[in-house]
Amino acid sequence: MESKTLNKPSSSDGxxxxxxxxxxxxxxxxxxxxxxxGLTYGVLVGSTITHGTIKSIDTRKAAAAPGVLAVITHxxxxxxxxxxxxTPSAKGPLKIFFDNKILYxxxxxxxxxxxxxxxxxxxxxxxxxLYSAEKHHTKLTDNLSKAFSPHDDNEYKRGVPDAWKAAxxxxxxxYLLPSEVHNSMEPHAIIARWDxxxxxxxWDKTQGVKDTQNSxxxxxxxPVENVQVNSKFVGGAFGNAxxxxxxxxxxxxxAKVVKRPVKLILSRADMFxxxxxxxxxxxxxxxxxxxxxxxxxxxxxxxxxxxxxxxxAEGPADVSRQLYACPNVSTSNKIVSxxxxxxxxxxxxxxxxxxxxxxSAIDELSYALKIDPIExxxxxxxxxxxxxxxxxxxxxxxxxxxxxxxxxxxxxxxxKPGSVKKDGWLVGYGMSGGVFGADREPATVRATxxxxxxxxxxxxxxxxxxxTGTAMVSIASETMxxxxxxxxxxxxxxSLPPAPQQGGSTITSSVGSAVYLACNDLKExxxxxxxxxxxxxxxxxxxxxxxxxxxxxTTASKAGAEVDKYAMYxxxxxxxxxxxxxxxxxxxxxxxxxxxxSGRIISPKTARSQxxxxxxxxIGMALMEEAVIDHRYGRVVNGNLADYHVPVNADIPQxxxxxxxxxxxxxxxxxxxxxxxxxxxxxAAAVANAVYNATGKRVRNLPITPDKLV
Amino acid sequence: xxxxxxxxxxxxxxxxxxGTRRDFLKQSxxxxxxxxxxxxxVRAAENGWDEKIAxxxxxxxxxxxxxxVKHQLSVEPRATLLDLLREQLDLTGTxxxxxxxxxxxxxxxVDGHRINSCLTLGVMVSGKKIxxxxxxxxxxxxxxxxxxxxxxxxxxxxxxxPGQIMSAVACIREGHANSETEIREYMSGNIxxxxxxxxxxxxxxxxxxxxxxx
Numbered sequence: 007m008e009s010k011t012l013n014k015p016s017s018s019d020g021x022x023x024x025x026x027x028x029x030x031x032x033x034x035x036x037x038x039x040x041x042x043x044g045l046t047y048g049v050l051v052g053s054t055i056t057h058g059t060i061k062s063i064d065t066r067k068a069a070a071a072p073g074v075l076a077v078i079t080h081x082x083x084x085x086x087x088x089x090x091x092x093t094p095s096a097k098g099p100l101k102i103f104f105d106n107k108i109l110y111x112x113x114x115x116x117x118x119x120x121x122x123x124x125x126x127x128x129x130x131x132x133x134x135x136l137y138s139a140e141k142h143h144t145k146l147t148d149n150l151s152k153a154f155s156p157h158d159d160n161e162y163k164r165g166v167p168d169a170w171k172a173a174x175x176x177x178x179x180x181y182l183l184p185s186e187v188h189n190s191m192e193p194h195a196i197i198a199r200w201d202x203x204x205x206x207x208x209w210d211k212t213q214g215v216k217d218t219q220n221s222x223x224x225x226x227x228x229p230v231e232n233v234q235v236n237s238k239f240v241g242g243a244f245g246n247a248x249x250x251x252x253x254x255x256x257x258x259x260x261a262k263v264v265k266r267p268v269k270l271i272l273s274r275a276d277m278f279x280x281x282x283x284x285x286x287x288x289x290x291x292x293x294x295x296x297x298x299x300x301x302x303x304x305x306x307x308x309x310x311x312x313x314x315x316x317x318x319a320e321g322p323a324d325v326s327r328q329l330y331a332c333p334n335v336s337t338s339n340k341i342v343s344x345x346x347x348x349x350x351x352x353x354x355x356x357x358x359x360x361x362x363x364x365x366s367a368i369d370e371l372s373y374a375l376k377i378d379p380i381e382x383x384x385x386x387x388x389x390x391x392x393x394x395x396x397x398x399x400x401x402x403x404x405x406x407x408x409x410x411x412x413x414x415x416x417x418x419x420x421x422k423p424g425s426v427k428k429d430g431w432l433v434g435y436g437m438s439g440g441v442f443g444a445d446r447e448p449a450t451v452r453a454t455x456x457x458x459x460x461x462x463x464x465x466x467x468x469x470x471x472x473x474t475g476t477a478m479v480s481i482a483s484e485t486m487x488x489x490x491x492x493x494x495x496x497x498x499x500x501s502l503p504p505a506p507q508q509g510g511s512t513i514t515s516s517v518g519s520a521v522y523l524a525c526n527d528l529k530e531x532x533x534x535x536x537x538x539x540x541x542x543x544x545x546x547x548x549x550x551x552x553x554x555x556x557x558x559x560t561t562a563s564k565a566g567a568e569v570d571k572y573a574m575y576x577x578x579x580x581x582x583x584x585x586x587x588x589x590x591x592x593x594x595x596x597x598x599x600x601x602x603x604s605g606r607i608i609s610p611k612t613a614r615s616q617x618x619x620x621x622x623x624x625i626g627m628a629l630m631e632e633a634v635i636d637h638r639y640g641r642v643v644n645g646n647l648a649d650y651h652v653p654v655n656a657d658i659p660q661x662x663x664x665x666x667x668x669x670x671x672x673x674x675x676x677x678x679x680x681x682x683x684x685x686x687x688x689x690a691a692a693v694a695n696a697v698y699n700a701t702g703k704r705v706r707n708l709p710i711t712p713d714k715l716v
Numbered sequence: 717x718x719x720x721x722x723x724x725x726x727x728x729x730x731x732x733x734x735g736t737r738r739d740f741l742k743q744s745x746x747x748x749x750x751x752x753x754x755x756x757x758v759r760a761a762e763n764g765w766d767e768k769i770a771x772x773x774x775x776x777x778x779x780x781x782x783x784x785v786k787h788q789l790s791v792e793p794r795a796t797l798l799d800l801l802r803e804q805l806d807l808t809g810t811x812x813x814x815x816x817x818x819x820x821x822x823x824x825x826v827d828g829h830r831i832n833s834c835l836t837l838g839v840m841v842s843g844k845k846i847x848x849x850x851x852x853x854x855x856x857x858x859x860x861x862x863x864x865x866x867x868x869x870x871x872x873x874x875x876x877x878p879g880q881i882m883s884a885v886a887c888i889r890e891g892h893a894n895s896e897t898e899i900r901e902y903m904s905g906n907i908x909x910x911x912x913x914x915x916x917x918x919x920x921x922x923x924x925x926x927x928x929x930x
Binding site: 017018022023025026027028029030031032033034035036038039041072122123124128188189190191192193239240241242244271273274470471472473611612614615616618619620621622623646647648652653654655656657658659660661 | 774792794795799802803806807808809810811812813814815816818819821848849850852853858862865866867868869871872873874875876877878881896899900901903904905906907908909910911912913914915916917918919
C-alpha cells in the first residue's frame, strides 16, 4: 500500500464523506426518526429521592389521561426473564421496574405510553409516588475512605514503589476531576417493535449493533437471530452507547405491554443521570527525579465514583505505567460506591483522566528542575514499553513533539510564568502528551462485486460520527483499483457479518483490515477466474464472460501473534497558547496544535476532523465541563445544556491537526491505528500547563473556571 | 404529504377523563351549558363522551406552508413546531437535541428568520412560511451552504448539521458573517459536540466570500 504524505491537511483536503449528502440534506435518519406504523410514545418518570424505597405509586390519573395506553411500574411490569436468573445481590446494570429500591436520583420509576408524545409527556406529570427515603451518599471526596479495588489488576508495582520520595527533586499533589457528561447532540432514542412473541426489531442508538442484539436476546431470553437491531446513523455517543441501558429495555417491555411499537427519547436531563458519564475522580501523584531530569519514581493513585449497583473502574492511573521510562512505579485504581447513576466509558476513558494528573505533574516537575517540558519528556523517553519490556509496534512520539513544537512556535515560550503580556492579557504556552492502547478486534466483511461494477461492502459496525464508511471506502478503492463512487458500504444492521463496537479507537484497525483482506480475497477470486495474476482485473467484463451476476467473498480477520510480540499504542501531543485576563480570569485559546502518531492516515479529511473534535472536547474538559450535584438532595442541578457548559463556536479558534503519518504494519496490514481517544487525551493538561505558564497559578481542580484564577 | 390531516390518534384511544381534565371541562363555555343539564352530563361521563368532545376542542386548525407545500393541519395547541414537523409531517431533518432552546439542533427558518422550533408552538406560526433543511436545496442542486459543509467537513455525526446549516444561512443573511470572530459569535447558539466548529467557520466564510445568493 502506498503511504500518503498528507501530514497537515486543510479542511477542504481529502475525500468528502460518503454519507455527507444525506447529512446536509436532512435525509439521514437517526433512531427516533423511522415512521413505523402504529407508533406510540413513551415518557419516563424519574424518582425524586436519591436513596430509599418506593412506598406507593399512584398511576390512576396518568392511566386515565387522554390517549394513555399503559403506565408501567415495578408493580405491574411483566417479568423480564433475564432479570430473574442472576443472584439478587449481584452487582450489575440497573434492572428497570424490577423492585421498589431507589439507588439514585432520577432513576426511572414509571413509563407512560400514549398515542402522542404530548399526551405521554402530560400524563407522565400525573404519576405520583410516595417514598421512604434513606440517607444518601453522593459526594466522592467525603467518602474516599470507603474506596475499594474492584479487580485484582487495579494495583500495580514495579521496582521500589516509594522510590520517588528519596529523589533529589520531588513533588506530591492531588488532582480533582468533576463528572463530565458525553452529551451527544442526539439524545438516546429507541423505537421497539415486537414482530412476534419472540421476535423483535429495534431502531436504537448504539455503538455496537451486534452487542445490542446479544444483550436484548439474553435479557428477554429469545433467539439472537430473532433480534434485529438497526442503527444506521448515530448522532454522536462518545461512549454513552457502548452498553444497553435500562430505558432501552423499558421501551421493549412497553412495546410488549401495549402490543404496538414504542418510541422513547430520553430528555436532556435524563442524559445526565441514566446513560453514564466520565466519573468524578480524585488522584494523587508523587513523582521524583534526579537533578538532571531522569525520573526516579512515580506513585499514582486514583479513586473514582461509581453507582451503588455497578462497579465501574476506568483505570486512570494506568497511564503512569506506560508513558515514561521510569524504573519505580506504583499505581492504584479504586472506586467508591455512591447513590449516583453508573458512569461509563467516555472518550479517552482512563488516560484522559490520568494524563491530566500525570502530565500536569511532569510540567510542574519541569519548572522545579528548570528544564524545558519537552526536553524533560525526551530525557525519559520510553524506547520500549516500560510495563512489558516489549518493543513498540511503532512509536514516533519524538517526531510528534518536534512537529507540534515547530508549528506552535514553542521557542517563543518564556520559561518564567506570568512574564509575558499582550494587549493586557497574560500569555502562556503549554503542552501535554497522550497515549491509548491500539487494539485490533475480530471483524468480518462481506465484499460483493455486482455485475454493474458496484462493489458492496457489508459489516455490522455502527458509525457514531468519525466517518467509518468514508475510511472503509478509501481502503477498498485503493485495494480494488476502482473509484470511491463505485463502492457502497452497508452497516448499522445486526444481520450483517459481525464487527466490533465502535469504541476504544479500534474500528479502522479492525474493520479496515477486514475490508482490506476481503478486497484482496475478492480480487484473488477474479484472478482465479482469469488465470491472470498481474493485471488490474476488468471486473464487469470478467463477470460478463463467466455469466455471473456477482462475485462474493466473506472474510473474517483478527489479530495474530503480533499482539504477544509488541506493545501497541497510539500517541498524541497537544500544544496550546492561552491568553488569560488578569482581572477577570477568563481564559481564551489563542492557538491549538494537535499531533497524532497513529500510524498511516487513511482518510485525511475525516482524520483531521476527528482530531479537532477530540481536542475541542478536551478544551471543554479543561475549561468548563462539570456536572454539579446538590449533595443535600443528591440531584444533578445543571442537567441541561445552558448550565452544563460545552464548548461553543465562540470558544474555539482554528485548530491545527498534524499527522506523523508513518504506517505501523506490525499491528495490521493497513498500518493504521486508532485516533478517536488520543484526540482528547492530554488536552486538559496542555491547557492547565499553559495557564500556569501564563499566570503562575497551577490549577489541579478541573474545570479551570475564572474564579480559580483571580 | 400536502394538505394532510395528520395525527396518529384515533377516537377509540381516547380514554376516560381524569380530574384535571374534568376541571378544565367544567370551566369551558360549552360545558357550562351542558352542565345545566346534569343527567345527560353524567351519562356523557360514563360513556366518555365529554372526553371525546374535549378531544375535538383541544385541537385547533393550523395552516402553514412548509418548504413550499401548504398544509392544513389539526394540532394540539401544546405541540411544538419541532414535534409537529417530526411527528406529524415526517420531516425528521429538524433535530431534537434538548427541547429547551439551548442547543440549536432544531433551528428552522420562519419567514426567512432562524428560530428554535422547540421553543415555538405550532400554533404560533399560523399562516407563516417554514423552511427546514429538507427545503433548502433546489431539487438535486444543493444550497451553496450545503456544498460548503460537505467540502469543509462541517460535521461528523451529522445530528446538529441541519440546525447549523439553517443558522449559517441566516447568519449571512443577517449580515453577521463579516469576520471569523463575528461568525463564531453568531453561530454560538448551535452546539456541535463532535467539535466541527473550525470547519463550520471555514464553510460559512467560503459561502460569504463566494458572494452567492443565500
